[in-house]
Amino acid sequence: MSKSILLQTALALPNPDIEALIQGRMIAAMPRMFLNPGRTFALYPANLSVDLLSGDRYYRSHFLPIAQKALAQLNSDRVSIKAWAKCELCQMVNEPESLEALSQLTVWKTEALQQILQQRPFIFVAYLRVYLLPQPLEMPVQSSGNFVSLPKSLNVTDSTPVLSESMFAKRRQKLEKLELPEHPELEELQSALVHLSTTNPKAKQLDEEIKIFLGWSENLPTTKPDPDLDWIKTIAQIGNSSDGNGFEKLVRKGFIKLGFGNSNHKPEASLDPESTGGAGGLDFYCETPYQVVGECKATKSETVADGTPAQLIKLGHKHLQEQYNCCIKIIMAAGQLNRHANKTAIGNHMNVIRPETLQRLVELKAKQPGSIDLLQLKPCLEQQPFGEEADAKVNRYIDGVREKLKVRSHVLSILKKYLETTGSKRASVDSLSGAFSMSNPPKQLSREELHEILVELSSPLTGYAGRIKGDSLGRDRFYFLRDLLLDD
The missing domain is CATH 2.30.130 (Archaeosine Trna-guanine Transglycosylase; Chain: A, domain 4)
Structure with missing residues (x-):
């Protein structure tokens, strides 16, 4: 109070x-x-x-x-x-x-x-x-x-x-003991970013993250959502319309947002949202970090005929030659595939994914930038089931990512609460393990798993917690830096 x-x-x-x-x-x-x-x-x-x-x-x-x-x-x-x-x-x-x-x-x-x-x-x-x-x-x-x-x-x-209170106590201890700062080079970098941050949003974001890591700040003063969410939230709507060209552009933008890339500027096998394939061209093609080729089918209500997967086979072989067989194959379709189309998709290892699922995946990436690992997503797209059932496996992947985020958010909240309740400046894994197991967590963790997550959260690249490294697992000490906020 x-x-x-x-x-x-x-x-x-x-x-x-x-x-x-x-x-x-x-x-x-x-x-x-x-x-x-x-x-x-x-x-x-x-x-x-x-x-x-x-x-x-x-x-x-x-x-x-x-x-x-x-x-x-x-x-x-x-x-x-x-x-x-x-x-x-x-x-x-x-x-x-x-x-x-x-x-x-x-x-x-x-x-x-x-x-x-x-x-x-x-x-x-x-x-x-x-x-x-x-x-x-x-x-x-x-x-x-x-x-x-x-x-x-x-x-x-x-x-x-x-x-x-906990952050001030940590800073006070350093000042009382006149302990030298741990990262003077980051202080120099942060100061250099001050001028850039007024005009460059990415510099501003890095500036704020460095201040959090240095202990100068704990919450981003401007928690503005990713501006890309404006178009991301239209993927399902456009996919469930008759605007096929608009849907193709959004799918390409979505794949770029997820981290896929393509240096091929030929419009017939591209990922450029401003240069879509048109008649006779592939709807989207990714080269990195692995090859993905796909066909888009926006529709209001009608079913998707066998011509859609057949088109992907035809154009894939035409423009990619032998590379087509190495590609992960995706059909982005709003409507239900008819029996023949689904059979063709399954037989040719095509993932049929709904616009709502793509939107959900890209939204998660926009809100939690480090959450989607494309190399972890790859096995999901390479393995059965294919056809329309593939949509469920992609949603299970998304659910799994969200579950991991919930666990990490909960670990952070336990660390923060423990420090505030006890007045301690940092906490060991042993002291947090009991508090975590009694807190009705999303998932129970072993002592080793809890330590692994705390180390991950205290990486300079994440900056959610801080770590005083000990000579063994039990001697590591952790302190809170900032919350990991999640949507419900």
Whole structure:
């Protein structure tokens, strides 16, 4: 349950520092006075220059463009307060040998910290748990001492933390022990992506995923669905119409979305949605990662005659020659095949798949990009049954993928709940195994299977969990990074 807190003052900090706190890049601030743990305050963006150091000497190079932008946003008349914070701890640092590690865990340059320490007996380092305001508070600029008075009391709640309790605890431990960051090269890459992410959606997605992996963020701030879902959700509708050309284009786009490819630009044996085969050409042909050839049959209500599989045989041999025999063969058809057509399809090892099934497969790929492994799908398409019964085996494959995703989502939820309940920073497989088995999971897992899934989820390529590797299975420790959200 969220707590209600009344704020009357704001701590004045350099605006770039506040931006770094809001972005989750660091949890530290350098106030000019000691802050009592438990004290709460808004964060007032001030144009403070620490000991008159210029920005390029004060901030680390990868953060400097963000710092310059934050300083440029300051207005001489009004300020915008976006967040508030609670001081969790305040320490005094005066050991020169600690400054490099402190720099690596924040956005401040080591030389800037050294210069501050030359002019003061110590540096105050406050650990701040930061929360976003539901909307920015605009107020006139005030001469900034350590604290400024708010124009009116501000009633806030702790329902929108920048970092969850478990993530903040992990970051706090690293700062207290001055442990160097594990992936400084990724911090550099993330900063380089900041400029690209404003105009390039793929760069933005990578930027967000890196921030999650680094522990700067836990949820994607913009969970926009894949824009391709707009056309993906029309596959079944168009397939069950008389728009044969439109259906063929959607099928080609669907196969490309799944990860199939074709470098052959000949329109009669292509996968290009803008250059369909037309009369005498194959409806779709994939070369990679394996060969697939197919015929599309959009229809409102009529049955599919023997001419459709016969057409695939004829055109396949014509355009692919001996390669046709190596291909997986698919008929995408909305209508039911008549007896002769289904017999031909079975005898020639053709999978008859409905538009609804293709749509379901491509939708899953769009919503969970790593879920469809085409090499695992291949045996499903190569094995019996063929003909109209093949549709059921493809749906069983989809159901199996969804079941695996449910298990992984459940494992993550158990890890997250365990850490929140116990207050631990990380969990072993043994401690999670009991909690998992008692949680009514979609599927019971052995200790080894649970460990294998946790390792998979903590891969840098997935970034759902983190892993502290031990010297054996029982010594690995895992921590939560982000949810794996699934549609019902």
